[in-house]
Amino acid sequence: DAGITQSPRHKVTETGTPVTLRCHQTENHRYMYWYRQDPGHGLRLIHYSYGVKDTDKGEVSDGYSVSRSKTEDFLLTLESATSSQTSVYFCAISDQGLAGRFEQFFGPGTRLTVL
Amino acid sequence: LAKTTQPISMDSYEGQEVNITCSHNNIATNDYITWYQQFPSQGPRFIIQGYKTKVTNEVASLFIPADRKSSTLSLPRVSLSDTAVYYCLVGDDLGGGGQLTFGSGTQLTVLP
Numbered sequence: 001d002a003g004i005t006q007s008p009r010h011k012v013t014e015t016g017t018p019v020t021l022r023c024h025q026t027e028n029h030r031y032m033y034w035y036r037q038d039p040g041h042g043l044r045l046i047h048y049s050y051g052v053k054d055t056d057k058g059e060v061s062d063g064y065s066v067s068r069s070k071t072e073d074f075l076l077t078l079e080s081a082t083s084s085q086t087s088v089y090f091c092a093i094s095d096q097g098l099a100g101r102f103e104q105f106f107g108p109g110t111r112l113t114v115l
Numbered sequence: 116l117a118k119t120t121q122p123i124s125m126d127s128y129e130g131q132e133v134n135i136t137c138s139h140n141n142i143a144t145n146d147y148i149t150w151y152q153q154f155p156s157q158g159p160r161f162i163i164q165g166y167k168t169k170v171t172n173e174v175a176s177l178f179i180p181a182d183r184k185s186s187t188l189s190l191p192r193v194s195l196s197d198t199a200v201y202y203c204l205v206g207d208d209l210g211g212g213g214q215l216t217f218g219s220g221t222q223l224t225v226l227p
Contacts, residue, residue, distance in 0.1 A: 004158075042202055042217040043159070058215070090158050100206025100215050101147050106158025 004107035023091030032074040119218035137203035
């Protein structure tokens with residue numbers, strides 16, 4: 001399995017609280033992604049990164065920001081969590097190129113509950 | 116943006132061949148089609164990818180007709196351990212301004 005860890009694995013927080021999820025990889029892959037997974041919606045891309053300090057928005061980026069200061073870490077921040085952001089969040093990585101054309105390797109996921 | 120449609124669920128019996136179809140009518144010229152498998156409480160795992168015609172690997176085959184508006188994942192001789200959710204993904208290189216669209220997934224249940 002690809003060396004991808006996500007932390008925390010589970011989190012319960014309150015509306016309006018800032019939350020940061022961390023994705024850490026040991027594969028030295030250039031490309032990293034954050035998805036959310038909700039029943040009936042499959043996986044939806046939030047943000048992605050194509051290098052250190054290089055990030056871009058995905059399909060559902062509103063309310064989320066990301067940062068990548070090192071190759072191995074990709075952080076997802078909810079500045080002020082809302083109940084609609086209750087979801088399971090997956091990090092993914094790829095090496096040969098941006099996803100869609102190349103295989104992605106997914107982390108174990110973070111279950112976030114916003115009360 | 117390519118929209119994908121998959122059956123919500125399918126049942127099969129051990130040893131049978133299973134075919135799961137994904138519809139993607141608005142697929143773009145540069146889009147590839149990728150299938151992932153997901154078990155409960157785990158991240159998705161890559162199964163197979165193709166652009167056109169047929170692709171086969173050690174676990175599955177992918178059939179893509181000439182118009183590329185649909186694709187069919189074929190799992191030969193399924194076992195109980197193939198019970199999972201299967202997603203199709205349509206997209207290309209995001210750097211080219213493309214998009215990624217995952218289907219809603221098909222829950223495959225393999226019965227003994």
